[in-house]
Each structure stands twice: as structure tokens, then as C-alpha cells.
Amino acid sequence: MHKSQLRVLLAVNLRLLNPQLTDRLRKKGASGPALSKKLMRQFYLNALMFLGIYGLTMLAFDFSKLPGMFTFYVALFILLGISQSISGIYNVFFAGNDLVEYLPLPFRNQEIFMSKILVVIFNTVPFTIPLLLIFIMTATRAGIFVVLGVLMAVLMYGLILSVLLCLCALIVFGLTKLTVFRTHQKMVMNVMLGLNAVLVLVGLYFMNRGSSSDTGTQVDRAALPLLIPIFKVFTTPLTMTSLLTWASLIVISLILFALTGRFVLTHLAEQLTQVNSVLVATPPRRHSRQHNRNKILRTYQFQLLKEPSLALQLFTNSILLPLILVGTVLFSGTAPNFSRLSLNWLGVWFVSGMAGAIINVNQTSLVGNLISLDKMNFDFVRALPIPMSRYLRQKFYLGYWFQVMINGVMVLVVGIAGRAPLALDLALILGVAWGTYLAAQHYFKRDYQLRLTNWTNVTQLFNRGGGNLGLMLNLLACSIVGVLTIVIYSVLIKLFAAAAMLINIIVLVGVGIISAGLVWHYYKTFWQQLD
Numbered sequence: 001m002h003k004s005q006l007r008v009l010l011a012v013n014l015r016l017l018n019p020q021l022t023d024r025l026r027k028k029g030a031s032g033p034a035l036s037k038k039l040m041r042q043f044y045l046n047a048l049m050f051l052g053i054y055g056l057t058m059l060a061f062d063f064s065k066l067p068g069m070f071t072f073y074v075a076l077f078i079l080l081g082i083s084q085s086i087s088g089i090y091n092v093f094f095a096g097n098d099l100v101e102y103l104p105l106p107f108r109n110q111e112i113f114m115s116k117i118l119v120v121i122f123n124t125v126p127f128t129i130p131l132l133l134i135f136i137m138t139a140t141r142a143g144i145f146v147v148l149g150v151l152m153a154v155l156m157y158g159l160i161l162s163v164l165l166c167l168c169a170l171i172v173f174g175l176t177k178l179t180v181f182r183t184h185q186k187m188v189m190n191v192m193l194g195l196n197a198v199l200v201l202v203g204l205y206f207m208n209r210g211s212s213s214d215t216g217t218q219v220d221r222a223a224l225p226l227l228i229p230i231f232k233v234f235t236t237p238l239t240m241t242s243l244l245t246w247a248s249l250i251v252i253s254l255i256l257f258a259l260t261g262r263f264v265l266t267h268l269a270e271q272l273t274q275v276n277s278v279l280v281a282t283p284p285r286r287h288s289r290q291h292n293r294n295k296i297l298r299t300y301q302f303q304l305l306k307e308p309s310l311a312l313q314l315f316t317n318s319i320l321l322p323l324i325l326v327g328t329v330l331f332s333g334t335a336p337n338f339s340r341l342s343l344n345w346l347g348v349w350f351v352s353g354m355a356g357a358i359i360n361v362n363q364t365s366l367v368g369n370l371i372s373l374d375k376m377n378f379d380f381v382r383a384l385p386i387p388m389s390r391y392l393r394q395k396f397y398l399g400y401w402f403q404v405m406i407n408g409v410m411v412l413v414v415g416i417a418g419r420a421p422l423a424l425d426l427a428l429i430l431g432v433a434w435g436t437y438l439a440a441q442h443y444f445k446r447d448y449q450l451r452l453t454n455w456t457n458v459t460q461l462f463n464r465g466g467g468n469l470g471l472m473l474n475l476l477a478c479s480i481v482g483v484l485t486i487v488i489y490s491v492l493i494k495l496f497a498a499a500a501m502l503i504n505i506i507v508l509v510g511v512g513i514i515s516a517g518l519v520w521h522y523y524k525t526f527w528q529q530l531d
Contacts, residue, residue, distance in 0.1 A: 005092045009115030013092070014039045014122075039248045043122045049132060049472035050126040063134060064142035067231045071224035073134055078160065081128040085168035088120040090463055093172070117165065124161070134155045138234040139364025149234070156233065159249045166256035215224040231371060297391065301398050304373040317476050338420040347504035348489050350425045350435045351511065353431020354438075355482030361439035363471055364462045368443030372451045379453070389530040392448070407432045438515060448526070 016038060025038050063070040095115055106332045135156055139149030223231070229245040236242060362368065371378065371392070381391060388493075411432050414424040462471075489507065492498050 011036045046126040063138040067223040071227040084124045117187035142235040159248045338418040349427040350431040353428040354435030356436030359431045367440040371447045445526045
């Protein structure tokens with residue numbers, strides 16, 4: 001394999017993966033190897049941000065004494081890695097549809113495959129990097145020498161990531177051999193990604209069914225037997241179980257590598273060419289007989305949601321990642337009990353709902369990408385005798401209600417797990433609905449201003465603006481401000497319980513004034529401009 005050719009292919013895929021960041025760096029004078037280095041630096045920063053945000057939730061655990069918590073978090077990030085690997089492999093190999101550009105050039109299948117799979121790895125690592133932290137923490141607290149523990153953790157992480165990527169590649173490329181995939185690619189991939197999301201949910205459900213146990217200092221949970229051997233590797237590394245675990249993982253990796261080379265690399269060009277040729281030769285659509293313009297537009301809006309990997313990406317960013325943040329509290333056996341809270345706390349729960357919604361609605365939410373999902377159709381719709389404000393409002397409310405359902409279900413689960421009174425749960429849901437509305441206005445307007453019509457996969461839409469680094473910084477800033485606001489509000493209610501009604505009225509009036517200002521701002525700077 002020629003390293004220079006592989007380096008060129010990798011540089012091309014890095015530029016295609018995040019065209020907005022590429023254009024921004026080029027405007028600053030970056031080009032050639034310097035541009036590639038800066039694009040790679042973005043992945044490093046994303047991994048560090050993800051490790052910092054989600055790793056902090058696990059620092060309080062001594063995993064060497066908590067096999068249940070160890071296996072729970074390892075399984076959680078493995079499931080997340082599977083989700084990202086399947087969607088990444090599909091997006092990079094199939095959705096990009098760029099094989100035609102490589103065919104006349106002197107590139108081998110191995111070089112094309114390696115360049116693309118490395119980009120998939122770069123996208124998957126930030127979501128699975130907490131595994132490395134868990135392994136290091138477990139090894140060092142079990143008394144293993146630090147340097148040796150780090151080396152063991154890196155090797156184990158590499159083996160697990162290799163197994164996941166090879167397994168997912170075999171699954172996705174195996175699907176391409178089916179006739180139904182070639183004729184109904186989007187439908188099959190949506191079913192596949194939907195089953196993948198169900199796998200994550202079912203996995204979380206069964207992992208959380210185990211009972212908790214008290215270790216004396218911390219509450220542990222029932223361990224997952226399948227992952228106990230990995231736990232033994234970092235707590236008792238010289239036992240026969242640990243040595244057999246290393247040998248088994250290495251053998252499994254070698255077998256999967258061989259299968260990937262045999263069934264994927266050998267026929268890579270043929271498989272991609274057949275799939276892409278089917279995509280190009282799509283049959284003409286039948287004209288709808290619906291004469292109601294609103295119904296036609298509504299049907300069209302829902303058609304946009306059929307984009308492969310979109311549902312999985314929305315599930316991952318809007319549900320799974322927030323679930324990891326709150327999972328430490330809800331699933332560790334120490335969930336708080338809010339059953340004794342009085343109606344004095346209605347305002348706190350309303351504001352908490354708003355804060356949670358504002359944190360969870362971001363540039364990866366559906367409402368923040370609906371306009372760009374139109375691609376080139378947006379210019380066509382704008383040329384029709386349809387008021388743009390009506391068209392975009394219909395699009396906005398589709399994304400808004402979709403996000404409200406997601407956020408509402410999540411906070412309701414939190415409320416039920418905390419045994420909160422019904423009145424507080426209702427206040428929480430109302431806060432979520434209003435916070436989602438305000439945040440959705442911002443990101444919908446942002447999508448209009450940064451709309452992209454030539455994207456090839458949804459990851460490019462999510463990376464607009466500040467990219468993943470900007471997303472993480474925004475998430476961190478919103479989380480800090482939200483937590484501080486809720487803590488200060490709660491302290492005031494607890495210290496001045498007699499004046500709780502007055503405090504709630506003052507806070508809600510302030511929220512109302514700020515909200516009215518934001519609604520007026522978006523009306524004047526966006527909605528009115530459309531008219």
C-alpha cells in the first residue's frame with residue numbers, strides 16, 4: 001500500500017467530511033498539508049471535549065470495586081460506538097457517491113477503503129473515547145502500574161474498536177448484496193438504522209433491570225456477565241481468565257479482519273458501483289393527485305425525514321447523549337426523591353424544563369436542519385407562488401413538535417424516576433415546551449442563514465458553523481448557565497419558603513419579559529423579512 005496515495009485519499013475525505021470548516025480554514029490561508037493538519041486537529045479537540053464532558057460524570061466511581069458500573073458504562077459506549085459506526089460507514093461509503101471520481105485514478109481498493117474507514121474511525125472515536133478513561137481508571141485504582149495500565153487500556157480500546165468497525169462493515173456491505181437493498185436502498189437503511197436504535201434502547205432497558213448492591217462506600221448495580229472478563233483484565237491481569245480474554249479478543253479481531261478483506265475489500269469497487277448505479281437510475285415519481293396545497297406540502301415535509309441515517313443521528317444526539325449525562329443519577333441506585341416537594345417549587349421545575357430543552361436543542365436537532373434538507377428543492381419552492389413565511393412556518397412547526405415530543409418524554413422519565421408530584425411534572429413539561437420553542441426559533445433561523453444545498457450526508461449539516469467543537473462548547477456553556485440558574489433559584493425557594501409565591505411571580509415575570517423580547521426579535525429579523 002502506497003502511503004503517499006493513502007495520505008492523498010485521506011486528505012480528500014477529510015475535506016469532504018466537513019466542507020464548511022474546510023472553506024473557513026481556506027479563507028484564513030490554510031492549504032495543502034497545513035489544511036489537513038488543522039482538520040485533524042478538529043477531531044482531537046472533539047475527542048477532548050467529549051471526554052471532558054462525559055468523563056466527568058464517571059470520575060466519582062472507583063470502577064475497580066464496582067463491576068456492575070464498569071460493565072454498564074462499557075456496554076453503553078459500545079452500543080454508542082455501534083450506532084456511530086453503522087451510520088458512519090453508510091455515509092462515507094455510499095451516501096457520498098464519490099466512487100466515480102476515483103475509478104479513472106490509479107488507486108487500489110485497499111487504499112480507498114482505508115482512507116474512508118479512517119474517516120469513520122475519526123468520527124467514532126469521540127463517542128467511544130470514555131471507554132479509554134474507564135479502562136485507565138479501573139487499572140490504576142486496582143493497583144496496576146500507571147504506564148502498564150495505560151498501555152493495557154489503549155490496547156483493549158483498539159481491539160474493541162477494531163471488532164466494532166469490522167463487524168459493522170460486514171453488516172452494511174453484506175446488505176448491499178441483497179436485491180432488496182439495491183432497489184430500495186433508503187428503505188432498507190432506515191430499517192437497519194431503526195433496528196440499531198431499538199438495539200440501543202433494548203440494551204439500556206435490560207442493563208437497567210439489574211438490582212443495586214451496596215459495596216460499603218458506593219452503590220453498585222448488577223454486573224453484565226458478558227463483560228466481566230474485560231473487568232477481570234484490569235483488576236486481576238495475571239489470572240487465566242484475563243489471559244484468555246486477551247487471546248479471544250485478538251483471535252476475534254484477526255478473524256474479522258480476514259472476513260473484511262475477503263468479502264469487502266476484494267469486491268469494494270463492484271459493490272459501490274452497483275449500489276450507486278441503482279441510485280442514479282431512480283424511477284420517475286408518480287404525480288400526486290392531491291390538489292390541496294397544504295396537504296401536498298405536508299407530505300413533502302415528511303418525505304424529507306426519510307433521509308438514511310438522519311433518524312439515528314437525531315436519536316444519538318437528542319436522546320442517547322443526554323441520557324448518558326443523567327444516567328449516573330437515574331441508574332446508579334441513588335435517584336433523588338421529589339415526592340415531598342410542595343407547590344412552592346412549581347417555578348423551579350418550569351425553569352428546569354426550559355433549561356433542559358435549551359441544552360438539548362442544538363445544531364444537530366431536526367428543527368435546526370429542516371430547511372437544508374430541501375437541498376436544491378428550496379430554490380424551486382421559492383420560485384412557486386407560495387408565501388415563504390407559510391411554507392417555512394409549516395416546516396418549523398414540524399421540527400418543533402418533533403423536538404417537543406423527544407424532550408417531553410425524556411423529562412417525564414426523569415420526573416417519574418424522581419417520584420415528583422403530578423403538578424411539578426406538568427410544570428416541567430410546560431417549561432420544556434416553551435424552552436424548545438425559543439431554542440427552535442434560534443436554530444431554525446440559523447439553518448436558513450447557513451443553509452446548504454450540496455451536502456452529501458447529514459454530518460455536513462451538523463458541522464456547520466463551529467463544527468463539533470462549537471457544539472460541545474455551546475453545550476458546556478448552556479449546561480453551566482442552566483445549572484447555576486436552577487441552583488440559585490432552588491436555594492432562594494428553600495431559604496425563603498414563606499416568600500416562595502412572590503419569588504416565583506418575580507422569576508416568571510422576568511422569564512416572560514425575556515421570552516417576549518426574543519419572540520419579537522425573531523419576528524422582526526426573520527419571519528417579517530420573509531413576508
